[in-house]
Amino acid sequence: SSCIRPLNTGRFLLHQLPFRSEPARLENHNSQLTEIKVMWLLLTAVLCFNAAHAFKAAVYEHVQSNATSIETAVSENLQAYWWAAGNASSEGAHIIVFPQDGIVYRLRDATDVARWTEDIPDIGVTFCDSQKLSILSELSCMARDNNIYVVANLIDRKTCETGDPSCPLGRVKYLNTNVAFDRNGRLVARYHFTIFENFVYPVHPYELAVFDTDFGAKVGIFISFDALFPESSLLVKKHNITLGVMSSWWFDELPGWYSVGVQQAWSVHHGVPLLAAGIQRLKTGSLGSGIYAGLHGPLNYTYSPDGKSKLLLADLSTTTSVNPRYAGDELHPARRFLKQVDVSDYAAQLLERPAGNSSVCHGDFCCTLSYETQILKDRFVVLARNGTRNVGAFMRLGVQQCILAVCLPGEYALCTNFTTRSSTKFAKLQFKAKFAANAVFPVVASDELALIPGDKWQFETTSTNVSTLTLKENGKDEDILHIALYARLYHADLFIEGFDSYESQYLQIQHL
Incomplete structure (x- = not known):
């Protein structure tokens, strides 16, 4: 440790x-x-905190190559990674994180999968210049030649162990995998994803991947939807990591369940900085990456459906950013691609007056909103849910949710669709509920799903699981779009068998 x-x-x-x-x-x-x-x-304590976070980090939001040839696409994706790693290193970054499926994707069948997967060995090996493992070799050399830690995602190939009841007929498993390399190009971590995809199997038992760095951070790795499950929390609770790293291909949903909102919520809930790198793929409603400073919120994030790859950098020795939005973001895009959550079985109540209290109960679970504004320029609804909610067509998550959201204009009955635009400012706003679990995550968004800086709101959870989100005095200038508190009831989760790929589930999205 570098602490005194x-x-x-x-x-x-x-x-x-x-x-x-x-x-x-x-x-x-x-x-x-x-x-x-x-x-x-x-x-x-202060010096130890600063020492643990005194480094620069980078994340790369990637638009995958659209080449029809997989070989060409892999080559072009790796070229983009080399560019990003080189530029991040020249800017003084110690670590760069790449998204899920950023190198190899769009595999059509088992033959493609077998061709573009590599048997990733245990940690401690340097692959640079290896002739047998071409993608691992590229990543290893990328880290070594640029003197930077590299975290990337690819597919691992493993022969089944004798007696494995989950083994496919071909006796080979393919695993969605994150790898991490140190500055010497040495493999320092390997993590296998736990959720099934086409041709790609989950790993059992669950793995935890943690590695130490020469810049003082203890890093824990997870992939995409892991952020919704208890195992990603074990990285903090069991291994005391000081930095979370997330490779993602997210699928955005309204209200509140969108990439950068979830990324910030994970970082805030755990009080740990997070580096989150996402794929941008508009037809699946996928975008959003960022660097987050725990309770202090985003230091640099992007959420712009512009079809452009982006390199984000931030200094983790600071805890605030005057303007955390990526400088090149398109703040008011002509359209966004989002899936609407079915809220027909949520308890709901419209806000009818510019000030007051609203209490909405779903069974014996209640959400309480206290608010005040000069005028309600938008149509707001308060939603409460105690039970499960679908994630695509492959899983039902146990949740308790409190949501304040702006309805889609033109919905004059009780709203069931939601917009990305808001023009209502609140002089007072407090959202509160008593949850059945302490895994409570806050999402706070303003107009066009912009993240509200962490210094403009406060989130607290008591020992009895009463969570309160309060808009601060300096948050009165924000156009509130969504406020959401969601607790995860892990014991109520239910996997659904026989589903298609993530991408096919999210093609039925709305253009807003």
Whole structure:
């Protein structure tokens, strides 16, 4: 660790403390030493926090090659990665994260999968210049030649172990896998995804992938929908990571269940910085990447359906950003691609007055909103849900949800569709509920799904699982679009057998 060690306070004089302007008048020597120890522990904690986060990081939002030849597409994707890694390194970044399926994707059948997968060995191996493992070799050399940690996603190929009941007929499993390389090009982590895809199998038992770095961060790796499951939380609770890394291909849904909203929610809930790199693919409603500083919110993020790849950088020694939005983002795109969540079985209540209290209950689970605005320029609904909600067609997640959302214009009955635009500012806003679990995640969005900076709202959860989200005084200038609190009830999760690929599930999306 790069944290400083506590000094021997028995010989440490009060006037040596640099953060004290003058000696305190203490009643006796013992109380003097007690104060010194407390102050030193506080200073140590601050310096340890800064040391653990004093580095620059990069994430790359990638638009995959549209070449019809898989070989050409893989080559072009890797060229884009080389460009990003080189530029990130030249800007002083210590680590770069790439998205899910950014190199190899659109595999048509088992033959394609067999051709474009590699048997990824255990950690500790350097692949640079290997003739047998071409993609791993490229990534290894990329890390070594640019003196940067690299995290990327590809497909691992593993021969089934004897007696494995989940083994396919071909006796070979293909696993959605993240790999991490250090500055020498050495493989330092390998993580297998746990959710089934076409041709790609989940791994059992669940794996946790953690590695230490030479810049002081302890890194935990997960992939996309892992953010919704308890195992990604174990990286924090069990391994005490100081940095989360997420490769993603997300599919956006309204209200509130969209890429950068979920990314920020994970970072806020765990109080741990997160590097999240996403694929941009408009027809599946996929985009959004960012660098987040835990409770302090985003340092740099992008959410722009412009068909462009983007390299994002941020200094993790800072905890705030005056404007965390990527400088090149299109803030008001002509259209967005999003899937609408079916809320027909949610408890709902429209906001009819510009100020008041709204309590909405789904069974014995209740969401309470206190609010005040000069005028409701938009039509808002408060939603409550206690039960499950579908994720595509492959899973039902156990949830308790409280949502404040703007209805799609033109819906004059109780709204069931939602917009991305808002023009209502609140002088007061507080959302509160008592949940059945402590895994509660906040999503706070303004007009066009922009993330509201972390210094403009406050989120708290008590020991009895009462969660409260409050808009601060300096948040009154934000056009509120969504406020959501969702708790995960992991014990109620239900997998659905016999589904198609993620992409096919999300082709029925709306253009907003």
